[in-house]
Amino acid sequence: MLNSVKHPRSVLAISALLLPLGTFATMSTASPSGEVLLCEIKATPVGSMIRMEAFAHADGHLGGTYSLQVENSGKSGRSTINQNGDFDAREGRPQLLSSVTLDAGGSAYTVMLDIVSGEKSVRCTKQIGRD
Template sequence: MPHIVNHPRRLVTALALILLPVGALAAMVTSEQTDGPLRCEIRVTPQAGMVALQPLVRTDRPVSGTYRFQVESTGGSGGSNIDQSGAFDASPGHAAPLGSVSLGSDGAGYRATLDVTAGDSSVRCTQRIGGSI
């Protein structure tokens, strides 16, 4: 029997070191809430005390359009709002990044909303991250 098993504290530490990267990978969240030829998603990736949010658009055909990405945060000592918008071009088979936001993950909660419009099509994705909003 390995020597580490005789010491429960060492076993727990070893398991934590092994499972931590697995947990971080599992914590990467993607919110893809739309179906159809125009789809949006909000990718959430934890990063060393921060959380990165990346709005993406996918399509079945080449399109041009506009987007609005809003992030509301609350918790800690207050709240803040982030608002990004602009034009985009997307082609089939590739997720088109529309921007990015990096936020502290110190117990705050976030609600992200992505609105995408291309021609007569509009889609919305929402994602809640951390805290209690």
């Protein structure tokens, strides 16, 4: 049996308190038809590691391609991870595009996410680590 939420404001307040646990960057674009495409990069600490997740959000049904690039600079040098593929986002459902988990100690990461759907494109960039 499903439980219903009797106090939606309480749920929103609790969600706002938990938000700092996972930081994120977002950017959106809208077409003349009103469809909105949003990208999100979420970084979540996992022990001594950091998980970076790339999401696409849409206010309707949108498909397209994405490209995720994670640049690392740390004690052991520099490296770049590239991932790309197709996506199919639907209204109200964040579409996980990619996930990368890397060592958090002493490294700085630049994460770039590009999403293209038809004539719409959006880019998110996030700096993680060594403040």
